Amino acid sequence: MHTARIRRIGIAAVAALSVFTLAACSNAPAAEYDPDEEITLNFTWWGNEDRASRYQQLMDKFTEQHPNIKIEGTFTDFASYYEKRATEAASGGLPDVMQFIDSYIGQYSENGQLLDLNTMSDYIDFSTFDDLMLSMGRVGDKQLALPGGFNVWSMSSNKALLAEYGLDEYEGGTSWEDYSAYMASVTEATDGALYGGTDYTQRIQDFEVWLRQQGQELYEDGALGFTEDDLREFWQLGAADRDGVTAPQNRLEEVAPQTGVAAKMTATELAWSNAMVNYQAESGSEEFSLIAPPTSDPNAKDLYRQGGNQFAIAATTKHPEAAAMFVDYLVNSADAGAVFGTSTGFPASTSRLAGTKLEGADLKVSQYLDSVADRIGPTPPIQNVPYGALEAVFWDLGKSIGLGAISIDDAVQQFFDEAAVSLD
Amino acid sequence: MTTESATQRPIRGVAGSRTGSTGTPRRAGARRRDNLAGYLFLSPWLIGFVGLTAGPMLISLYLAFTDYNLFSPPTWNGVDNFVRLAGDQKFWGSVRITLLYVFIGTPVKLAAALVVAMLLNRASRATGFFRSAFYAPSLIGASVSIALVWRAMFSTDGPIDSALSSIGIDVGGWVGIPALVLPMMILLAVWQFGAPMVIFLAGLKQVPPELYEAAEMDGAGPFRRFRSVTMPMLSPVLFFNLLLEMVHAFQIFASAYIIGSGTGGPAGATNFYTVYLYTRAFANNQMGYASAMAWVLLIVVGIFAAILFKTSNAWVHYAGDQR
Numbered sequence: 090m091h092t093a094r095i096r097r098i099g100i101a102a103v104a105a106l107s108v109f110t111l112a113a114c115s116n117a118p119a120a121e122y123d124p125d126e127e128i129t130l131n132f133t134w135w136g137n138e139d140r141a142s143r144y145q146q147l148m149d150k151f152t153e154q155h156p157n158i159k160i161e162g163t164f165t166d167f168a169s170y171y172e173k174r175a176t177e178a179a180s181g182g183l184p185d186v187m188q189f190i191d192s193y194i195g196q197y198s199e200n201g202q203l204l205d206l207n208t209m210s211d212y213i214d215f216s217t218f219d220d221l222m223l224s225m226g227r228v229g230d231k232q233l234a235l236p237g238g239f240n241v242w243s244m245s246s247n248k249a250l251l252a253e254y255g256l257d258e259y260e261g262g263t264s265w266e267d268y269s270a271y272m273a274s275v276t277e278a279t280d281g282a283l284y285g286g287t288d289y290t291q292r293i294q295d296f297e298v299w300l301r302q303q304g305q306e307l308y309e310d311g312a313l314g315f316t317e318d319d320l321r322e323f324w325q326l327g328a329a330d331r332d333g334v335t336a337p338q339n340r341l342e343e344v345a346p347q348t349g350v351a352a353k354m355t356a357t358e359l360a361w362s363n364a365m366v367n368y369q370a371e372s373g374s375e376e377f378s379l380i381a382p383p384t385s386d387p388n389a390k391d392l393y394r395q396g397g398n399q400f401a402i403a404a405t406t407k408h409p410e411a412a413a414m415f416v417d418y419l420v421n422s423a424d425a426g427a428v429f430g431t432s433t434g435f436p437a438s439t440s441r442l443a444g445t446k447l448e449g450a451d452l453k454v455s456q457y458l459d460s461v462a463d464r465i466g467p468t469p470p471i472q473n474v475p476y477g478a479l480e481a482v483f484w485d486l487g488k489s490i491g492l493g494a495i496s497i498d499d500a501v502q503q504f505f506d507e508a509a510v511s512l513d
Numbered sequence: 514m515t516t517e518s519a520t521q522r523p524i525r526g527v528a529g530s531r532t533g534s535t536g537t538p539r540r541a542g543a544r545r546r547d548n549l550a551g552y553l554f555l556s557p558w559l560i561g562f563v564g565l566t567a568g569p570m571l572i573s574l575y576l577a578f579t580d581y582n583l584f585s586p587p588t589w590n591g592v593d594n595f596v597r598l599a600g601d602q603k604f605w606g607s608v609r610i611t612l613l614y615v616f617i618g619t620p621v622k623l624a625a626a627l628v629v630a631m632l633l634n635r636a637s638r639a640t641g642f643f644r645s646a647f648y649a650p651s652l653i654g655a656s657v658s659i660a661l662v663w664r665a666m667f668s669t670d671g672p673i674d675s676a677l678s679s680i681g682i683d684v685g686g687w688v689g690i691p692a693l694v695l696p697m698m699i700l701l702a703v704w705q706f707g708a709p710m711v712i713f714l715a716g717l718k719q720v721p722p723e724l725y726e727a728a729e730m731d732g733a734g735p736f737r738r739f740r741s742v743t744m745p746m747l748s749p750v751l752f753f754n755l756l757l758e759m760v761h762a763f764q765i766f767a768s769a770y771i772i773g774s775g776t777g778g779p780a781g782a783t784n785f786y787t788v789y790l791y792t793r794a795f796a797n798n799q800m801g802y803a804s805a806m807a808w809v810l811l812i813v814v815g816i817f818a819a820i821l822f823k824t825s826n827a828w829v830h831y832a833g834d835q836r
Contacts, residue, residue, distance in 0.1 A: 168775050172795035179583040179800075196798075199584045339689025342779045343668040478797045485776055494691050494780030503602065510597070511797070 122212075122410030129159045130412055134188035135170040136433075139370070143428050151418050158411050168346070171477060178202050183403035185412045186419075189234045191225055191396040192476035199473060203233040204402040209413035214421050217438035221468065225396030225437075228471050234399035235420045237441070238434020240361035241392050241465065242298055243457060244382050245368050247356050249375040254279050259357060261381035262464075265299075265326060268383040273334045275356050284336040286357040287349045290327035291487030293480045295359055295382075299323055301391040301466065302384050311472050313508055317501050324490060324497045331491055338491030347371065361397060362457060363434045366450045377450070379457035381464070390466025398433040431455070475511045482507045576804035583798050594805035604806070606781045607789040610695055614785065615762040618699040623754055626706040630713035631743075644714070651707030660701075660771035664688055667697050688772070694782035701768055709754040716750030717743070745830040752829045756821055763814050766791070786810055 134144060141164055148160040163184075165173065171193055177183045183202065197203050206213055207230075215223065218235070226234030246258045256278055259271045272285025289295045296315075297307045306314040327335070336349045349355035351371035358368065359382055369377040384391055400419050402412045419425055423444025426436050431454040436442035447455045486500040495503075552559070577594060581587035598604050629647055633640050653659055667673050669686035677684060687693035724742050733741065744751075766787040773783030777792060784792075790810070794803030 175583050175795055175798050196584065202584065337689075339685065339779065340669060342689035343664075343686050345774045345776075345778070475798065481776070481796065485778060485781075488778060489780040492689070492691055492780045510799075 122408075122414075124155070124157060127157055127159070128408050128411045129161060130186055130406075130408060130415060131161050131163070131184035132186040132415070133163045133165075133170075133173075133184045135167040136164055136188075137166075137367075139367075140164070140432070143432070146428050147419065147422075147425060150424050151415060154418075155411075155414065158415070160415065166346070181405055183405060185403055185406040185408060186415055187401050187403065189226075189399045189401040190477075191234075191399065191471060192480070194226060194228060194233055194399070194401070195471045195473040196475060197401070198228040198231070198233055198471075201404050204404045204406065204409055204412075206232040206235060206402065206413065206416070209402075209409060212410055212413035213417040214440070217421055217440040221394065222396075222437045224470070225394070225468060226399050226401070226471075234396070234401040235416060236396040236399045236434070236437035237420050237425065238363065238398045238429070238431065239394040239437050240363050240397045240434045241394060241458060241461060242294055242382055243360065243362040243365070243461075244380040245350055245358050245360055245365040246378045246380050247350060247353070247368075247372060247374050248378045250283065250353060250372070251275070251356050254283060256356070258378055259380055261383075262387060262461075263383060264385060265383045269330050269334065272330060272357070276334050283353075284334070284349065284355045286330075286335055286355050286359075287341065288327045288331050288335045288338070288487065288491050289359050290324050291484055291491065292359060293483040294361075296320070296323050296483070298382060298391045299326075299385070301393075302386045302389045304389070306469055308469065308472050308474050308476075311474055312512060313505075317505055320504060321497060321501050324487070324500065328497075338488055342488075342492075361395065361434075362454055363397070363431060365454070366430075366432050369450060377453075379453055381457075381461050384464070387464075390464060392461055392464045393466055393468045395468065396437070478511060479504075479508060573804040573807055576801050577808050578805075579801045581799075581801040581804075583800055587801060590801070594802050595809075597802065598805060598809065603781065603784065603789065607777075607784045607786050610782065610784065611763065611765070611786040613695060614699060614702070614765060615759060618702045619755065619758045619762050621699065622703045622706050622758060623709055623751070625703055626710040626754070627713050627747075627751075629706065630710045630717055633710075633714055634717040644711070647710055648707035651705045657767070657771055660768040663697070663701050663768070664772050667693075689779055691780040691782040694772070694779065698765070698769060698772070698783070702762065702765070709758060712750055712754055713747065716747045720746040748829045749831055752821070752825050756818060759817060759821070760814055763810065 132144075132148070134140065136144075141162070144162055144164075148162055152158060152160060174183065174187065174193075174197075178197065189197075189203075194203070206226075213235070215232075215235075222236055222239065223232065225236050225239065226232055244259065244261065248258055251258055254275075256275055259268060268286075268289075275283060275285035293307070300307060300315055300319065305319070308314055331338075336355045340354060341349050344352040344354065348358050348360070348368070350358035351368045353372050353374075357380075358364075360368075362379060365377050365379050368374075382392075400416045402409060402416060406412050421438050421440045423440065426441040426444030427446065429436075430445055430451040431447075435454055435458060436445050445451065482504060486495065486504055489495040490497060490500055576587055578589060578591060579587035580590045580593070633644055633647070637643075650659075665671055667687040669689075671686060674684070674686055684690070684693065687697045720743065724746070725738055728738050728742050764787055765785050769777075769783040769785045769788050770791070773779075773788065777784030777788050786806070787810075790803050790806045793799045793806065
């Protein structure tokens with residue numbers, strides 16, 4: 090009697106458990122958009138507190154206009170952002186709407202992780218983008234992401250700090266040797282209290298710009314567009330600077346993930362154009378400038394517009410229409426322009442740009458883009474390469490060279506070994 | 514486990530007499546029903562074990578022989594991952610620093626724990642306070658904030674750099690110098706000696722005072738008493754601590770991940786085994802390769818544990834054992 094009752098309870102418990110499991114597994118088919126249906130969208134991005142408060146403003150405004158749509162926002166730093174997305178993608182649980190960087194779109198286009206936004210053209214206005222902007226998020230004939238803002242490679246320079254030392258800024262657009270000489274002059278004049286810059290050969294974007302100045306590309310048809318000799322030559326280029334001109338790598342490791350220029354250790358840093366605003370805020374400097382990067386060929390179309398701040402919708406979303414409306418709001422609304430300025434890149438759509446007040450630092454970004462217009466060439470097409478992983482490998486090796494922990498030859502070998510595995 | 518058996522053995526006779534009788538034998542049918550009920554009550558744990566431990570382990574064993582990027586289905590590639598591991602310089606670098614960390618850090622940590630435990634074992638009114646004070650770092654040790662504090666302490670012009678400079682040793686911040694990062698990580702581990710210390714302390718309290726008295730009467734000095742009384746009596750506890758701390762040290766992740774900003778830097782100095790495994794799995798999306806690494810780690814830790822168990826016959830002394 091006693092044991093029988095235990096058994097009945099046990100069976101009931103197991104039955105209840107399976108019912109719950111089944112309920113959790115059942116997927117309701119996506120319905121047409123119904124303005125009265127209560128919907129919750131998950132939205133995720135990478136960034137800092139400042140960006141989070143701006144997104145929160147936008148989410149609140151969107152919900153005011155669409156009271157039935159609630160948006161749950163989460164964010165992390167960039168370093169762990171795609172680590173999280175990769176596991177979600179593997180388990181089919183990507184958030185409905187995601188901030189996306191161009192370098193990962195190729196990988197996520199595999200197996201159809203992202204929704205083709207063309208299928209949502211009733212809810213998204215594409216007419217505010219020119220074709221180049223659209224191409225940033227396009228793979229084949231599928232529009233997998235839309236840019237909110239774009240960036241161009243540039244040099245951030247701490248003008249106010251240089252002025253304290255009575256020093257001028259780098260003039261911009263001259264040879265790489267000129268830039269090295271300029272960095273040396275700053276380091277020397279301040280006796281190392283302020284370094285002229287960071288070893289630019291650590292960043293794969295500098296390498297890419299340098300390659301494009303010679304008519305080459307980083308990737309071509311899903312393979313490396315350069316040889317071991319190219320990479321060796323590039324890393325050699327920084328050898329003299331690493332010897333006492335640029336900030337010592339062991340000091341930079343201490344302030345990481347901050348950059349040297351944000352930590353007021355260096356005067357200049359080559360980075361995407363939207364980084365300047367953040368560097369200025371982090372360093373507490375009163376004024377920063379955006380300056381044209383050095384070039385070995387002033388006539389080369391070495392720079393390009395990069396879709397670093399795009400938005401994509403997971404193919405698994407249950408509310409594609411609502412998600413599309415939210416993406417449209419993020420990329421097209423005047424509100425987004427007003428709230429973000431150029432901090433997530435220069436507005437990519439005409440309608441978002443119309444809402445952006447170009448003043449202060451935002452005006453500088455706009456002026457910078459005008460000043461380098463002649464150097465801007467085509468954006469490299471999205472390719473299915475693990476760009477982000479190789480970028481990290483490149484950066485790590487560059488830093489290891491700076492620490493004297495690896496020879497240039499060994500570093501070149503390791504990079505090509507790694508590329509051979511990843512591009513397999 | 515070992516501590517329990519060591520401390521309970523002297524009273525086994527008493528406990529045994531109480532549980533010796535198992536009651537009247539039951540009919541087979543009733544026993545089977547009992548068993549079923551037992552399994553049902555066990556089911557939450559069983560589901561957890563199968564679903565969260567055994568299942569994933571089997572899947573990772575399969576993945577270790579595949580190429581799997583998380584996006585496309587895994588494809589079988591035989592022992593390719595293991596062949597690649599053998600030629601992977603970063604892998605060997607991570608093995609080297611992990612072994613150094615385990616085999617330097619663990620003994621130093623246990624030595625510190627034992628010394629402090631012996632000091633605390635001397636009766637004093639403040640013992641309670643000191644015991645808590647020394648244990649505190651272990652409570653907060655694995656946290657992100659401590660790793661960040663550690664980073665700041667060992668940076669240029671941080672407290673450690675300033676202290677060393679004041680006595681004429683000018684090395685700068687340790688955080689950015691690859692050769693000094695490992696000592697820094699070991700110090701962080703040693704500082705968290707609270708858990709083994711508490712276990713040592715419990716072990717020390719179990720040593721019968723008459724053994725010390727007898728030894729003292731035979732003319733044994735403090736060192737001799739330590740070597741001939743304390744160590745043998747404490748050896749089961751030492752064995753337990755050694756095993757636990759060694760396995761724990763192999764799994765160092767959080768502090769290394771924070772101090773190296775998740776990149777394993779500077780120059781691979783924080784690229785400990787699990788950090789590298791994590792990078793391969795989740796940053797590079799090479800889940801097959803990472804699974805192979807996980808199994809290599811499991812086997813290596815298993816071998817070291819087996820060696821420890823084998824040698825324990827020679828040096829672990831259980832009170833009451835006839836040897």
